[in-house]
Amino acid sequence: MKTRPVSTASALALVTAAVLVAGCSSGGSGSSGADAAPGPVKLDFWGWAPGYEESVALFNKTHPGIQVSFGKTASGSKGGYTKMLTAAKAGNAPCLAQVGYETLPSFAAAGALTDVGTYTADAKGRFADWTWKQVTVDGHTYGLPVDTAPMALMYRKDLFAKYGIDKPPATWAEYAADAAKVHAADPTVYLGNFGNDPYTYAGLAWQAGAKWFGTGNDQWQVSLNSDANRKVASYWQDLLDKKLVKADPSNDASQFSDMANGKILSDVNAVWDAPIIAGSVKDGAGQWAVAPMPVWDAANPAYGNDGGSATAVLKGCAHAKEAAEFATWMSTDPDSVGNLIKVTGIYPAATSALAHPALSQPDPFYGGQVIYDVFKAETAHITTDWQWGPTMTQTSTDLGDGLGKAGTGGATLPNVLADLQSRTVAGLKQQGLAVAG
Template sequence: MRSRRMRRAALAAASVVIMAAAGCSSGDGGSDTAGQKATLDFWGWSPGYEEAVAQFNKTHPDIKVNFQKTASGSKGGYTKMLTAAKAGNAPCLAMVGYETMPSFAAAGALQDITEYAAPYKKKFAQWTWNQVSIAGQTFGAPVDSAPMALFYRKDLFAKYGIDKPPATWDEYRAAARKVHRADPDVYLGTFGNDAYNYAGLAWQAGAKWFGTKGDAWQVSLNSPANAKVAGYWQGLIDDKLLKADPSFDPSLYKDMAGGKILSDVNAVWNAPILASSVKDTSGKWAVAPMPVWDADQPAYGNDGGSATAVMKGCEHPEQATEFAMWMSTNKDSLSTLIKAAGIYPAATAGLSHPALSKPDPFYGGQKIYDVFKKETPHVDTGWQWGPTMTQTSTDLTDSLGRAGKGSAALPDLLTSVQKKTAGELKRQGLNVTTP
């Protein structure tokens, strides 16, 4: 069992778990295999990963990586990974979102690779390195971050008299009203059920969800800052100014392709997804900065970011680390991942990669990454995820769907999600405080 003493030490350091208590030391399940040939299994789902693995295998004859495509984490991938870790037959490597790293750590599913990873630390933005490091131990390589922006139809904005993309949320509301008044079947945007997209909206507003104080977790999904965000979107729902299509659902892309939904506030990695989902509208889309609360002090949200995690029991942790760091920093690998997965690299050298400066035909020849580069310095890097995000995201996804349909009010639903989250933390034996 986790000891109270260890838990206090971790929380005092604003960490998420004490991995020594979870049984994940650097030697746990593995050994120093430097110089030996190694075969590594790698589970993930993102486009481009398989190609990046093939590039690695061509240039590293002593390390073979076998990539196995799984369902995305939220659709069963994480459950499969955790089940395998519990059974002692997990892959060496796994694609794990930053938001889920604390949950994997709490479950004892990650392996400490600090001694192998340390030389690579300076290659990454500090805040992304923090996403793979817990209580002074490192468990994987950062791959990307995910600043958010406004994806919009240039031609239809012009048709409905929107002269420029809304720069603030007040302007967004005014544009939404203008469009819907002109045609009740057309909407400026959508209110989906993606918990992590909503997290990005909260992140932008400084509406923290988790924190630590003393030996207790702080859970604050219904704080005043969160209430501000929830109240804004509830107002748009109440005024019927948004279409409630489920996130990433065929119905959403049908409405976008048909000119019924004119824009989407989403992360950088949405760029290739949108392009492949509404191909017939190529050249009509553009990317603008995410609307902000205060134009004089702009702040932007982040929706995602992932790591290549080393799983507990990996027999070749040094080689697994070598591959993970290579995939995140190698120029050819980054080229593949930027093109196929729309990543915004976590590696600092990757931010000057030529692929980020290429005009995108789908977006009318726009160099869309210029938008994300300008936003990145204004993304709060102090956001903290909690160890119950699997449960929290499930409850929030359900709540967002209900709010979009008008069957319940978003502020009330957030209070319910907070209560369930606090209950889950207590079930895990952790101290909890709420506002």
């Protein structure tokens, strides 16, 4: 199955039409606006991922007629999206921005994007179909896909062996059993971490076949508290209750310190986490490895996806054609893709990039393992019918807060989901969107 574009909510269609009108205007101020004097077209680009700046520099060397300036922001969930939306509202947004697939519908609903479908039609066939649908809202294309984010288990081989784990857990039942084994040997050591990243949690739900949003009959469907979602919540709540996983904030200094000190032995996370661990736990070089993420059913394995970004074109961009040209180049040019694989840790959305030599290189930090072989094998078993909603900025904030409280014992995950369901429905209705049920 394929992800459908978010195309049936009529209220969202109305705000999208407003974006089209805005996208035809003279656009934002500063370097995103039209240049008064002859010279190269200048584009601003905001994002947070490591490696993006290097790809921009590569582009500028070979495209004298278009020059891109990269501005580093906080990550989207930590303030970057707020900055982008504020700039779009004020009329001085950059032309380009790194926007996660999960947040792009929210940007569309806020009227913060420019349709570049006229300039990207020829590029569509160069990307996995489901990733193209991630940048399409109500039939309008707002940018280019960059990557997908299959999840895996990054783990310390030597410490697994020390605690009697002779192979990485292949199922979630084995994961729980291994966590109990480690806890029994040393209550200060944990098999893994339970963090507060809402999108990592989304990947766990995605893997389990849970859904969060859907559309039908010009209404949104919200199912954050479904049976499939409660299955995932109950599993992790049980591990938390038994203190079998450590509750460190996701991708935080405390988590990496615990990894470096041998107190956390593994991490279930996306492909982009592999270079982050390598850069944050350097003393463990050669001892780490990557295995498929544990599955619910070994006979019918399914895996999760945790992220994926678009290079989006924001409201008011006066050079939408050139912005689309850069975005296409960044995701498909071999030198750019090689850089993003090495530095950013992407798994490319462009189909031609899946044969890039960088995906076949042994990784010294992971003991010479060709780690992308794991992600490649998993990709065929990731469902592509997951759909994001138009309130993910707020939904992700609410979920992140709830995950943090669950980690410290201030809430339970099933209760977090029930609260999240009601808050999300209320948020949709506040935007004037029809909600089923």
